[in-house]
Amino acid sequence: MIGLKVPLLLVLLHAVFGSAYRWFNWQSEITCESDAYIAPENENATSSFLREQYSRGSLIKVVGNGHGFGNLTTCVDTSRTEKPSYIVSLTNLNHLHIDRESMTVTFGAGWDVYDLINELKANGLSFNYLGAMRVQNFVGAVSTGTHGTGSSLGNMATQVIGLRVLDSQGNLRIINETTNAGEDLKAFRVSLGALGLITELTIKVEPTHLVKKTTKVLNATTNYSQMYGEIAQLYKDHDRLTVWGPHFDWDDKVQDWEIEPTYFASWWEPTNYTGTRNCTLNYCANGCGDCKKNYICYDEVSDAVSCPAAGLCTNEFYAEIEHFFPIEHLVDFATNYTVFQQNQTPRMKAPYNEQMIFQYRILKGDDTYLSPANTYNLGPESSGLFGVLEIDWLQTYNNFTTLWQNQALAEEFLPRFGETYNVRSHWNKMSPPNATYIQEKFPKLPEFLDIQERQDPKCQFTNDFLIQQLGITRCANHLSM
Numbered sequence: 329m330i331g332l333k334v335p336l337l338l339v340l341l342h343a344v345f346g347s348a349y350r351w352f353n354w355q356s357e358i359t360c361e362s363d364a365y366i367a368p369e370n371e372n373a374t375s376s377f378l379r380e381q382y383s384r385g386s387l388i389k390v391v392g393n394g395h396g397f398g399n400l401t402t403c404v405d406t407s408r409t410e411k412p413s414y415i416v417s418l419t420n421l422n423h424l425h426i427d428r429e430s431m432t433v434t435f436g437a438g439w440d441v442y443d444l445i446n447e448l449k450a451n452g453l454s455f456n457y458l459g460a461m462r463v464q465n466f467v468g469a470v471s472t473g474t475h476g477t478g479s480s481l482g483n484m485a486t487q488v489i490g491l492r493v494l495d496s497q498g499n500l501r502i503i504n505e506t507t508n509a510g511e512d513l514k515a516f517r518v519s520l521g522a523l524g525l526i527t528e529l530t531i532k533v534e535p536t537h538l539v540k541k542t543t544k545v546l547n548a549t550t551n552y553s554q555m556y557g558e559i560a561q562l563y564k565d566h567d568r569l570t571v572w573g574p575h576f577d578w579d580d581k582v583q584d585w586e587i588e589p590t591y592f593a594s595w596w597e598p599t600n601y602t603g604t605r606n607c608t609l610n611y612c613a614n615g616c617g618d619c620k621k622n623y624i625c626y627d628e629v630s631d632a633v634s635c636p637a638a639g640l641c642t643n644e645f646y647a648e649i650e651h652f653f654p655i656e657h658l659v660d661f662a663t664n665y666t667v668f669q670q671n672q673t674p675r676m677k678a679p680y681n682e683q684m685i686f687q688y689r690i691l692k693g694d695d696t697y698l699s700p701a702n703t704y705n706l707g708p709e710s711s712g713l714f715g716v717l718e719i720d721w722l723q724t725y726n727n728f729t730t731l732w733q734n735q736a737l738a739e740e741f742l743p744r745f746g747e748t749y750n751v752r753s754h755w756n757k758m759s760p761p762n763a764t765y766i767q768e769k770f771p772k773l774p775e776f777l778d779i780q781e782r783q784d785p786k787c788q789f790t791n792d793f794l795i796q797q798l799g800i801t802r803c804a805n806h807l808s809m
């Protein structure tokens with residue numbers, strides 16, 4: 329009963345006094361005004377809150393840690409609607425249960441990746457599939473298909489084998505591999521917050537183990553097809569590889585991008601090593617440290633593949649795209665993206681450009697409806713592996729004009745190259761809205777939208793991003809009513 333009181337009290341307080349809450353994403357350039365921030369104490373309280381809001385048709389945006397570059401977590405601004413609009417965080421749902429027999433962990437939606445890694449490590453366990461960072465909320469990361477690198481590894485969502493989710497009326501649905509032969513799991517693993525509030529996940533884990541990480545400095549060249557040919561070969565030679573580069577620096581005098589003479593690649597391998605664990609000592613991330621050097625380190629797998637809390641050494645605005653494409657296209661794809669970017673340089677007139685970083689990874693395809701690595705439309709000639717290109721445009725100063733310039737450019741790559749290379753965008757990284765295109769690259773979208781209608785008949789969980797990206801036409805008028 330105590331669990332019910334806090335959210336209800338918050339709603340009452342809001343009704344009496346007003347308690348507007350402004351939401352910001354991680355770099356504070358995405359923001360919206362909501363009526364209140366609701367953080368229920370547990371699943372029952374969340375369900376009661378939803379049940380109550382259903383009759384009012386309130387607009388509800390569930391958020392993780394806002395660690396994205398797009399409008400996925402933007403609430404419907406109170407200036408646009410007569411309905412109440414809430415930001416909901418399930419940060420208080422922090423139970424956890426480890427089942428060693430089935431090697432699974434079940435935990436509440438409040439767990440962040442960072443804390444979960446540490447909890448698992450303390451219990452001699454680990455998960456294999458991580459992004460490069462660990463600041464996300466775990467459900468938030470899974471819900472957009474966050475991934476790392478590895479030709480035998482899927483994205484983080486592929487390790488989910490069960491979940492509990494509340495629909496907009498507060499009804500609980502338990503989904504796992506046995507309750508519905510996995511079919512619903514294919515929709516709920518990557519759900520973009522559109523199918524309800526996930527209160528709990530069960531994931532597969534493995535005994536913790538050490539891996540060897542090798543980093544090697546490589547020579548860059550503006551003969552892009554040659555350089556990308558060499559990178560394609562690296563992907564044949566190594567199973568689990570990230571290529572950090574090429575890097576370009578902005579030369580203010582000549583107003584052009586100058587390629588750095590070197591870039592580097594890291595790969596991870598199994599090892600029997602038993603000595604000191606030292607990747608966390610020289611892991612280079614977040615713009616910290618001297619990254620370009622040849623070195624080998626060994627560490628527990630999570631610490632070797634993801635960024636520990638090394639601090640944040642670059643914290644100015646940046647724009648980013650991340651595009652998934654069948655790996656067979658790598659050389660042609662990468663060459664054309666790089667040439668296109670370079671051809672756009674004359675229009676990058678805004679000040680404060682600093683650096684442009686290309687980064688390549690590899691990912692095993694999957695059969696999750698909205699996974700960017702879904703294999704539904706791949707032909708028989710495809711290996712089922714995806715290359716992943718990230719381009720970051722970094723600034724020296726938090727200037728909005730420059731950010732918007734770079735974001736506008738970022739959105740041009742998909743319309744230009746999408747059809748040619750069967751490209752899919754990371755949902756949380758500057759994905760331009762085009763529902764027709766999304767339907768083609770995500771052939772199971774109609775099935776997803778059927779479930780979305782069942783889970784959210786009054787469109788309370790939608791926002792402009794979801795409506796435009798997924799083409800949820802039935803919800804188009806709901807936001808401004």
Ligand SMILES: Cc1cc2nc3c(=O)[nH]c(=O)nc-3n(C[C@H](O)[C@H](O)[C@H](O)COP(=O)(O)OP(=O)(O)OC[C@H]3O[C@@H](n4cnc5c(N)ncnc54)[C@H](O)[C@@H]3O)c2cc1C
Nearest residue numbers: 392393394395459460464465468471474475520521526756
């Ligand atoms: C600097 C930086 C580096 C990054 N590196 C990588 C990377 O290496 N690989 C990669 O793939 N991605 C990367 N990302 C993207 C990031 O991992 C994803 O955007 C991730 O989804 C963010 O997690 P979050 O907890 O902040 O979620 P949020 O952005 O807050 O939310 C993401 C989605 O999850 C939904 N959601 C959150 N909680 C719930 C819930 N309880 N129930 C239902 N839905 C929910 C939200 O509604 C939203 O749709 C990076 C992002 C940044 C900013």
